[in-house]
Amino acid sequence: MTMSLEKENQGRAQLISFSSPALYAQPDVSAPWSEQELQAVPEEWREPLRSYGELFVNRWDIHAIQRRDGSYVCVRQPLTHEMLWRHILGEVSLGVYALDQESRGRWSAFDADDDGGWKGLISLSTQLAERSIPSYLEHSRRGGHLWLFMEDSLSGKTLRAFGRELLSWVNATVEIFPKSNQNKGGPGSLIRLPLGIHRRSRKRYPFVDSDGHTLGANVREQLKVLAEARRVPTGCVAEVLGEALSSAREATSVPARPASDGERTGVIERLKRIDLFTFISAYVELTPSGRGHCPFHDDEHMSFSVNREGNYWNCFAGCGGGDIINFWEKWRRISRREAIQELTCIDRSMSAPEAQ
Numbered sequence: 450m451t452m453s454l455e456k457e458n459q460g461r462a463q464l465i466s467f468s469s470p471a472l473y474a475q476p477d478v479s480a481p482w483s484e485q486e487l488q489a490v491p492e493e494w495r496e497p498l499r500s501y502g503e504l505f506v507n508r509w510d511i512h513a514i515q516r517r518d519g520s521y522v523c524v525r526q527p528l529t530h531e532m533l534w535r536h537i538l539g540e541v542s543l544g545v546y547a548l549d550q551e552s553r554g555r556w557s558a559f560d561a562d563d564d565g566g567w568k569g570l571i572s573l574s575t576q577l578a579e580r581s582i583p584s585y586l587e588h589s590r591r592g593g594h595l596w597l598f599m600e601d602s603l604s605g606k607t608l609r610a611f612g613r614e615l616l617s618w619v620n621a622t623v624e625i626f627p628k629s630n631q632n633k634g635g636p637g638s639l640i641r642l643p644l645g646i647h648r649r650s651r652k653r654y655p656f657v658d659s660d661g662h663t664l665g666a667n668v669r670e671q672l673k674v675l676a677e678a679r680r681v682p683t684g685c686v687a688e689v690l691g692e693a694l695s696s697a698r699e700a701t702s703v704p705a706r707p708a709s710d711g712e713r714t715g716v717i718e719r720l721k722r723i724d725l726f727t728f729i730s731a732y733v734e735l736t737p738s739g740r741g742h743c744p745f746h747d748d749e750h751m752s753f754s755v756n757r758e759g760n761y762w763n764c765f766a767g768c769g770g771g772d773i774i775n776f777w778e779k780w781r782r783i784s785r786r787e788a789i790q791e792l793t794c795i796d797r798s799m800s801a802p803e804a805q
């Protein structure tokens with residue numbers, strides 16, 4: 450009796466995790482505005498405010514208001530476009546939560562509290578630009594923020610791993626938002642919603658380029674720039690995380706690991722030279738750039754990616770990554786040793802005609 454109930458509950462838990470979009474339905478920000486919102490916001494500001502909300506707001510069911518001392522209080526009432534408008538007017542100052550109810554978010558931000566940190570963020574934004582990863586610098590009371598707007602909603606874990614990796618490119622002490630991988634008990638970390646008035650300093654802070662020039666002369670123009678803000682492609686996130694993974698492997702596991710009897714170096718090296726994109730394409734549908742739905746978790750976000758140049762795979766939702774052997778181990782749910790044996794057979798049968 451108890452057993453079957455347990456099973457039933459497990460089944461229910463499965464159901465919950467697979468039907469999340471319905472259970473955690475977000476208010477549709479593109480839905481028509483309420484009468485009150487329409488009355489409050491002048492027509493020419495509606496479209497800029499709509500994209501502003503879409504860019505920064507991860508959850509609409511609650512909001513945070515800044516107090517006079519600069520701290521925030523969480524208000525358990527929905528956020529509206531009317532409030533965003535009052536924030537722009539300076540009547541109220543809002544904070545935005547880094548993660549939604551499912552611990553996912555559409556941006557990550559770095560917060561520098563001093564001049565050194567700010568210089569680090571400027572340098573990071575330049576390095577990102579060199580790799581065609583768009584980022585946005587914003588002044589703050591003591592230093593500044595660097596914002597990365599994501600193409601897709603990503604897990605807190607991925608956002609933080611990506612943030613940590615980017616930070617390793619520069620020598621700067623700054624804070625990463627979201628501050629934790631998951632919300633536990635509360636709505637989690639928040640950051641001042643840009644373009645409003647800081648309650649403590651009574652100032653507005655602009656977005657700037659790496660030379661310090663403001664992106665638009667006033668709030669209206671800055672909103673226009675933000676409405677066209679470039680997003681970080683999800684493939685880029687996967688690529689950066691994949692590179693980090695493979696360089697970590699090179700640095701640690703390979704030289705330290707003595708080849709066991711099943712792992713003669715020649716065999717392994719040969720397997721690793723198999724084109725991973727072609728190989729995995731037989732099992733997972735991939736786009737020409739190597740993206741696809743991860744076969745190892747219930748994936749709605751195309752979290753899986755094969756790096757064609759580096760010949761490795763990665764799931765940035767946390768399933769891991771690596772070379773062809775790691776993939777086959779996971780795909781077949783077998784040991785590394787068994788994976789090597791099977792792959793060796795596959796490899797022989799694939800290359801037999803050429804070898805003649």
Ligand SMILES: [Zn+2]
Nearest residue numbers: 743746764768
């Ligand atoms: Zn996965």
